[in-house]
Amino acid sequence: MNRYVSPGVLKEVLQAFSSDTEVVDIHTILPVRAIGKTVKASHKYQQIACSIREIGIVEPPVVCRDKQRQGTYLLLDGHLRIEVLKELGETQVECLLALDDESFTYNKRISRLSAIQEQRMIAKAIERNVPKEKIAKALNINTRSLLRKAALVDGICDEVVALLKDKICPMATFDVLRKMLPIRQIEAAELLINANNYSVGYASAILAGTPQAQLVDTARPKRMKGMTAEAxxxxxxxxxxxxxxxxxxxxxxxxxxxxxxxxxxxxxxxxxxxxxxxxxxxxxxxxxxxxxxxxxxxxxxxxx
Structure with a gap:
């Protein structure tokens, strides 16, 4: 049987972070890991650098006060952001102040952005008249790629968009689905979800197994390398x-x-x-x- 516990005997729940952000001198922030040349050459680092150059810091780095050295801070989260700011010659940054030196922060289990979520974000920015060139620079892609991402769901029925909105699908998978009629798109999306496989190869296999009458271009025969019409x-x-x-x-x-x-x-x-x-x-x-x-x-x- 569960025993009743009076709320009065429970300890007060303490905040993990300070309620307000704090502007900190970058030279007083001590990183807890080094950023090597390989990391700096990565696409992720370049994307963060482009984003900061175009729109500034979106998510403040997380620091805590160094108990051993007064006036210094330990960097818990945001090493790449701080490194980019140093390269840009910045001297101060607005930080979120942790009240403990715990590195398990709210950012540790963040979900990856799906292709459809990214498309909606880009479409919303374009709708608000943000220059396409500025968006492309912030995402570290060219304008042509930006327009392709913005048109990701063109030709895709609403039911499939709802099914795949939180799935990590390659853009090329949507190119394959676009060749099918809406009813077949839904069937294909359900097959992808059931198999938990959103690869272009699997989508292409579904396309190969799709009757000609369920394709957008019914007059154009399907062709796949290494496969005969009988196969x-x-x-x-x-x-x-x-x-x-x-x-x-x-x-x-x-x-x-x-x-x-x-x-x-x-x-x-x-x-x-x-x-x-x-x-x-x-x-x-x-x-x-x-x-x-x-x-x-x-x-x-x-x-x-």
Whole structure:
């Protein structure tokens, strides 16, 4: 039974960070790791540098006071940002002040930006009349690539956009989906999600298995390197059977899972009854061993 705990005996919850940011001299910030030449040559570093040059610091670095040396700070998060500021000749930076030297910050488990989320961000900036050249520089890409990203969902139906909005899909995968009619795009997106595979190769395989009538350009025959027309036709048939099997499993999965859970609970009661166990041991020992295996299962998928 859970014991009631009075709120009065609980300790006060302390803040991990100061409520306000603080402007700190960069030379007083001590990094806890070195930034090598390889890191500085990376795309990520160059992208951060371009972003800071164009729009400044978006996310303040995280520092804490050095308890050993007064007037200095330990850098917990933001090493690349600080390094870029040093290269730009900046002397001060606005920082978030941590109240402990804990390096596990809110930034440690940040999610990567999906292609569709990035497209929406770019489209919103363009809609607000931000110059395309400025956006491209901030993202460290050329204007042509920016326009391609902005047009990512052109020709993609709304249902597919909703399905893939938080998935890390390559841009080329959307180019493949764009060749299909909307209903087939939805089926293809569901196949990608079920397989947890958003690669261009897998999307191209789905395209190869798509009937000609479900393509945008029905008059243009599909061509894939190293595959004959007969192989493409066979792939269409096999992919259709696979998709039918997946849909069938999805339709009955919830009901099947409920039945299995109920059956497992019933068998647990049987195995927990000494008289029944004694009877099974004497007359049907093979049943008893199987019943025990089912009861000991921690997952209805058959894996522990």
């Amino acid at each position: 493409l036709s066979r792939m269409e048939s096999e992919l259709a059977k696979l998709q039918q099997a997946i849909n069938s499993i999805q339709d009955t999965y919830g009901q099947d899972h409920l039945y299995l859970t109920i059956a497992r609970g019933y068998l647990a009661k049987l195995v927990g009854n000494p008289k029944i166990v004694k009877y099974l041991e004497k007359h049907h020992p093979e049943f008893l061993s199987e019943f025990k295996k089912i009861v000991e299962m921690t997952s209805t998928t058959g894996t522990d």
